[in-house]
Amino acid sequence: MRVLAPLPVLVPLLGAALSLLLSRFPRAQRLISIAAIGGVLGVAVALLVLADASGAVAVPVGDWPVPQAIMLVVDRLSALMIAVASTVGLGVLLFAVGQGVADGPRSSPVSVFHPTFLVLMAGVGFAFLAGDLFNLYVGFEVLLTASYVLLTLGGSAPRIRGGITYIVVSLMSSLLFLAAIGLIYAATGTVNMAQLALRLGDLPDGTRLLLHGMLLVAFGIKAAIFPLSAWLPDSYPTAPAPVTAVFAGLLTKVGVYAIIRTQTLLFPGGALDTVLMWAALATMLVGILGAIAQTDLRRMLSFTLVSHIGYMIFGIALSTPAGLAGAVFYVVHHIVIQAALFLVAGLVERQGGSTTVARLGGLATASPVLAVLYLVPALNLAGIPPLSGFLGKLGLLQAGVAAGGALPLALVAAGVVTSLITLVAVSRVWSRAFWRPPQQAEHLETPADAAADSGPDVGDAADGTGTDGTATGGGDGPRGSSRSGLGTTRRGDRDAAWARQVALATGGEDAELPADPDSLDQRERMPRGLVGATAGLVAVSVALTFLAGPLYALTDRAAVDLLNRTPYVEAVYGDGGPASSAEDVP
Amino acid sequence: MTPTIVLPVVIAGLYAAGVYLLLDRSLTRVLLGFLLLGNATNVLVLSASGPAGEAPLVGHAGSGEMSDPLPQALILTAIVITFGVSAFLLAVIHRSWRLVRQEVVHTDEEDRRVAARTPRHADAMDPDDIDPVDLAPGDRAAVVGRPTDVEERLAQRYPDTASDDVGLPPTRGRTT
Structure with a gap:
């Protein structure tokens, strides 16, 4: 186990270096990435089994003596997080590979995608394993820097616009985190988390509250808790589908993980629990009300992402074993479900040429597989029994009721309301984009539409009719062809979809010219790689329902460990525990 | 000290x-x-x-005097x-x-969409759907054109102006 612990960081980093060297060979890059992430998944599952069986293990890097060494700590929580992260990473990577294959080498993301993705996964793994605050900061920086590159991939205007917001906000949170580390070091003389757990309790209350607050604000920005969440819906939707999926699944959850550590290991006793509960309440309600106002599928999903972070913060703020177990279970569920939904949004964009719900229609006829792939995770997100979303929410609500008090009960009520509004938001998308006849899709005829924006409605018209795309496409053909040169693009994928649609439309206009059989084929049947990767993640999310019993038992044990704190500290200090101050651990 | x-x-x-x-x-x-x-x-x-203290080198100073x-x-x-x-x-x-051609923070799309919710634009929710005329002058280029369009138009309008990309190959507008 001591050998396995550094691998979730090492393997992706080495893979990134190798795939950077082989940037001229896309096939080799793909193989390296898949092998690296698959390897991490295997290691993570092994770590999880071992950590669950034999308890937490800490590895001092370079075998330095314990309080001075850089520690990698594997306990149930971190092993579970790495396992889920690498599962989602693998699914998203397969989607990205499928997309690259389907769109051909010209429009595929530049060769920098694979190395950057691997660095991102290494950063995520490092953040989960880091045993001291400064290395947590380094892990954050590694994954954030990789995410800057991924978010601005291709450098189109909307991505730059969204990327600048994201970069500046992330930098601010990192600086705040670094300043907090400096102050914590000044106050306690250590950044090792196990040692901090022993020493922070001795500080005066005011100092402790300040340090605690600074850490929570820094992590709250990363986790997108309500007053600090405005950056997320503006930046995430602009990125390519697989990038948005991995961001939505993983990056905010790394922030949640850091908050769990802060609340349990570093500052137990729940000094700021009330503040966190208010923040959770606001996050849930404001987020979901934002979601229901959106008409773009990706923006809607981004707002539900913010909203459901509130559930996890609620569970953490309860500071009870049941609450923490529910929060950890919800994190696992939400990572998978949100990544799957964003991948589905990518497929919708590919099939319909747009993610604007007003322009979509009849997708259930055009692609029943896509409809199923959307419906299952969407209902899961809303918490329909018996899916894992329901189980996670039920656990949190029960923990809230058990905790009693006005504020937890208000949060329980808000949780139910949020769940209902989530159902409204996702089923509105369902009934519009998938269920209504394509003829009812609203087509916009604004001057902007005429002047600059032609692709999507041509795409819709051709697409909405399902199999008979060429006939309707022919009707729109003249418009489409005359304006196709001016088409405005927001995203590369969409551009490719439009190009196909426009080609179809112009092909259909001239009856003698047969439409390009390849593009027809691509439009009607989505590439298997993309559907397979998405279906895999959806299957994992459904599997979480069947595995909920063992998983909940695991998160229960993890929560007891977290609140107990001794397993973590003893793992770092060795079996005997810290000789001098063992009595400090409650 | x-x-x-x-x-x-x-x-x-x-x-x-x-x-x-x-x-x-x-x-x-x-x-x-x-x-x-x-x-x-x-x-x-x-x-x-x-x-502040002595340089933290072993043997250079006593452990109490090191920074x-x-x-x-x-x-x-x-x-x-x-x-x-x-x-x-x-x-x-x-x-x-x-x-x-702007290095300022762009106007927030969401704000503009809310502001643009007059009956005519009631369903113009996608940034691509918004009439460029309704936009702040600084944001038009980002919505109207692709990068190459902007560069081409600028190259036509200011043929004598040098490209700001010193050392990079000339943009497409100027070579054709």
Whole structure:
């Protein structure tokens, strides 16, 4: 186990270096990435089994003596997080590979995608394993820097616009985190988390509250808790589908993980629990009300992402074993479900040429597989029994009721309301984009539409009719062809979809010219790689329902460990525990 | 040793100036503000090491007289990270300048959409659907054209103006 612990960081980093060297060979890059992430998944599952069986293990890097060494700590929580992260990473990577294959080498993301993705996964793994605050900061920086590159991939205007917001906000949170580390070091003389757990309790209350607050604000920005969440819906939707999926699944959850550590290991006793509960309440309600106002599928999903972070913060703020177990279970569920939904949004964009719900229609006829792939995770997100979303929410609500008090009960009520509004938001998308006849899709005829924006409605018209795309496409053909040169693009994928649609439309206009059989084929049947990767993640999310019993038992044990704190500290200090101050651990 | 007042004053000044610059709309100033904030944080971590002492080399000074080496190691790491990220931010700002000839923070799409919800635009929710005429002048280019369109039009309008990309191959508009 001591050998396995550094691998979730090492393997992706080495893979990134190798795939950077082989940037001229896309096939080799793909193989390296898949092998690296698959390897991490295997290691993570092994770590999880071992950590669950034999308890937490800490590895001092370079075998330095314990309080001075850089520690990698594997306990149930971190092993579970790495396992889920690498599962989602693998699914998203397969989607990205499928997309690259389907769109051909010209429009595929530049060769920098694979190395950057691997660095991102290494950063995520490092953040989960880091045993001291400064290395947590380094892990954050590694994954954030990789995410800057991924978010601005291709450098189109909307991505730059969204990327600048994201970069500046992330930098601010990192600086705040670094300043907090400096102050914590000044106050306690250590950044090792196990040692901090022993020493922070001795500080005066005011100092402790300040340090605690600074850490929570820094992590709250990363986790997108309500007053600090405005950056997320503006930046995430602009990125390519697989990038948005991995961001939505993983990056905010790394922030949640850091908050769990802060609340349990570093500052137990729940000094700021009330503040966190208010923040959770606001996050849930404001987020979901934002979601229901959106008409773009990706923006809607981004707002539900913010909203459901509130559930996890609620569970953490309860500071009870049941609450923490529910929060950890919800994190696992939400990572998978949100990544799957964003991948589905990518497929919708590919099939319909747009993610604007007003322009979509009849997708259930055009692609029943896509409809199923959307419906299952969407209902899961809303918490329909018996899916894992329901189980996670039920656990949190029960923990809230058990905790009693006005504020937890208000949060329980808000949780139910949020769940209902989530159902409204996702089923509105369902009934519009998938269920209504394509003829009812609203087509916009604004001057902007005429002047600059032609692709999507041509795409819709051709697409909405399902199999008979060429006939309707022919009707729109003249418009489409005359304006196709001016088409405005927001995203590369969409551009490719439009190009196909426009080609179809112009092909259909001239009856003698047969439409390009390849593009027809691509439009009607989505590439298997993309559907397979998405279906895999959806299957994992459904599997979480069947595995909920063992998983909940695991998160229960993890929560007891977290609140107990001794397993973590003893793992770092060795079996005997810290000789001098063992009595400090409650 | 007596505590120094210089470091706290420097930290406060750097933070104040950094926050002021960060709130500006010009992205170059945002970058400068970020650099100042980064340096302020580095000095803060440095001041966490306590009073100044001898160089922390084994054998050079007694353990009581050394200054604490750990914050210096942390600062070095932080400086490297700040350096890399500011280089990337500079590249992004330059890209933004190339795309829209503007290096300011763009108007928020959401705000504009809410403002544009007159009956005629009731369903214009996608940024691509908005009439460019309704946009602030600074945001038009970003919505109307692709990067190449902007460059081509600018090249037509200002044929004598040199490209801002010194050392890069000329843009498509000028070669054709």
